[in-house]
Amino acid sequence: MQSRLTKTLYLGLAALSLGAVTAVSTTANAASKAKVTSTKKLSSAPETRNVVATGKNALYTKPGTVKGAKVVASKAKMAKLANSKKSADYFRAYSIATTNKGSVYYKVVTMNGKYRGYVYGGKNADAFAGGITSAETTKSAALPSRTAGFKLTDVKKNTLWNAPKYTQYKAKKVSMYGVKDTDTFTVSKAATKTREGSLYYYVTDAQRPSVSGWIYVGNGYQDATTVTLGGLTLGTAEAAATNDNSVKIVYRDAAGQSVGNATWITAAAKTKAGDKVNDAKNVAGVSLSDFIANSKPANYKLNATVDTANATYGNTVYVDVVAAATSKIQMVIDNVDAKAGTVTNPLGVNDVLSASDLSATLSTAGINALTGTQGQAFSTTDLNAVKTALGANNAVKGAKVYHDANGKSYYYEFTFEPENFNGDNRTKNYGDTLKASFKATLVEGKLNTTTSNSNWIA
Structure with a gap:
C-alpha cells in the first residue's frame, strides 16, 4: 500500500509539473503571436514629433509583444525620464510599427541618443499615447528691451545653435566662419528650455546676416547696467539716456501709427542736446544709422534708407517701415x-x-x-x-x-x-x-x- 501511495504521489506531482510547464509555454506562445504588419517612417515636421515618456510602458528593442523583444529601459527607468529636469531626456519619434493585434509602437530616441527603441503608443496611429505623449521642449519668452548691439563674449567659445541644445534631436552648432569679435548681433526671438528654465536668445550677425542661431544668455538683458549675459556682452555698461547723449527712434507704419521705438546712446563724452550726432557710435560700436536698421521691430522692414545727417542729441528720428514677411x-x-x-x-x-x-x-x-x-x-x-x-x-x-x-x-x-x-x-x-x-x-x-x-x- 505504501508503494502504491508513493507511486500515486509521484504521478500526481509529475502531472502538476507538466501542467505548469504547459501553462508557461502557452503564455509564451500567446505573446509571440504578435507580429509587425507594417512600419512607416514618420514624415511630419520634426519638432511635432518631440515626445516625453509617461512612465506607463517600458522601451524595447522591438515592439514589446513581438517575439525576441528585449528591454532597453524598464518601466521604472521610463518613469524617471518622464520626470527628468533635463532636456536630454526628451525623445524624438521617427517611425511607427503596427502589429496584427492592432497595437501601435513608436520607435524613439532620446535627444542625447542614449536610449533608442520601441515604446507602446496605443491603438491610434494619429496621436501619441500609451508610453509617450507630445512635448513642448521650449517656451516663448519676452524679448529684451534692448535688441541690438550685442557682441559674442568670446568668438572662439560662444557659438550659436540651430536650436537650444537637446531641445531638438541632433541640435547642432552653426558655422561661425568669418565672424569677427567686432561683429554685433540683433535679437529677434527669446525662449526658455521647458525643463531647465534656462533663457536663450535667437540672434543674427548684423554684418553677416547668414550667421544666426540660438545662444544662452543667463538672466538676459535687464537694463543699461547689464554688461555680460551668458554668451553675449555689451563690453561696457551703457550710460543712462539723457537729452545730452541720446536720440529716440520711433518706427511708424503706413498709417502713421507707432509700431516700435528704441533709444540710441552715444559713447562720446561731453555731448550736449542739440549737437549733431555725426559719425558717433554707442558702446557697442554701432552708429545711429546702423542702430536704426538693426533695431527695427520684428516683421517690419525699412521703407527707405534713413538719413541721419541732421540728427541731433535730445531729438527724435521718425522711421517709416512697412510690414514684412520672410x-x-x-x-x-x-x-x-x-x-x-x-x-x-x-x-x-x-x-x-x-x-x-x-x-x-x-x-x-x-x-x-x-x-x-x-x-x-x-x-x-x-x-x-x-x-x-x-x-x-x-x-x-x-x-x-x-x-x-x-x-x-x-x-x-x-x-x-x-x-x-x-x-x-x-x-x-x-x-x-x-x-x-x-x-x-x-x-x-x-x-x-x-x-x-x-x-x-x-
Whole structure:
C-alpha cells in the first residue's frame, strides 16, 4: 500500500509539473503571436514629433509583444525620464510599427541618443499615447528691451545653435566662419528650455546676416547696467539716456501709427542736446544709422534708407517701415541616383528634406532676398537672387548615414536643379514657402558632417 501511495504521489506531482510547464509555454506562445504588419517612417515636421515618456510602458528593442523583444529601459527607468529636469531626456519619434493585434509602437530616441527603441503608443496611429505623449521642449519668452548691439563674449567659445541644445534631436552648432569679435548681433526671438528654465536668445550677425542661431544668455538683458549675459556682452555698461547723449527712434507704419521705438546712446563724452550726432557710435560700436536698421521691430522692414545727417542729441528720428514677411525654402527631391548601392530606408522622388538631412548654407544676398513687403508677389530679381544662392552650394553632403544589408555606409549628396525654380514659385508672395528641386545621389563612404545655418529651410 505504501508503494502504491508513493507511486500515486509521484504521478500526481509529475502531472502538476507538466501542467505548469504547459501553462508557461502557452503564455509564451500567446505573446509571440504578435507580429509587425507594417512600419512607416514618420514624415511630419520634426519638432511635432518631440515626445516625453509617461512612465506607463517600458522601451524595447522591438515592439514589446513581438517575439525576441528585449528591454532597453524598464518601466521604472521610463518613469524617471518622464520626470527628468533635463532636456536630454526628451525623445524624438521617427517611425511607427503596427502589429496584427492592432497595437501601435513608436520607435524613439532620446535627444542625447542614449536610449533608442520601441515604446507602446496605443491603438491610434494619429496621436501619441500609451508610453509617450507630445512635448513642448521650449517656451516663448519676452524679448529684451534692448535688441541690438550685442557682441559674442568670446568668438572662439560662444557659438550659436540651430536650436537650444537637446531641445531638438541632433541640435547642432552653426558655422561661425568669418565672424569677427567686432561683429554685433540683433535679437529677434527669446525662449526658455521647458525643463531647465534656462533663457536663450535667437540672434543674427548684423554684418553677416547668414550667421544666426540660438545662444544662452543667463538672466538676459535687464537694463543699461547689464554688461555680460551668458554668451553675449555689451563690453561696457551703457550710460543712462539723457537729452545730452541720446536720440529716440520711433518706427511708424503706413498709417502713421507707432509700431516700435528704441533709444540710441552715444559713447562720446561731453555731448550736449542739440549737437549733431555725426559719425558717433554707442558702446557697442554701432552708429545711429546702423542702430536704426538693426533695431527695427520684428516683421517690419525699412521703407527707405534713413538719413541721419541732421540728427541731433535730445531729438527724435521718425522711421517709416512697412510690414514684412520672410519666406523659407522647401527642398524637394525630384531625381534620385542610387546606382552606388541598395540601402535601408532610401530617399525617393518627392521626399521633402529637412534641416536635419543636410548641411547647406545660403549667402547673405540669398537670405535677404527671402524678405519683402507682406502681401506682395516675389520679384523676379529676388527669385533670381535666391536661385543663384542655392546654386552656389554645388553638391551638398547629406547629414545622415545609410547602410546596406552588409553594414556598408553610404550618404547622399544633393544638387540643386534650377530649371523649374522660377516657374514653381511664380505665384508666391513674400512669406510663402518656396519650392526648390534637388537631385539626390547616393555615395558610398563615411560621412564627415559640418554645421550650417539652416533657419531658411522649411
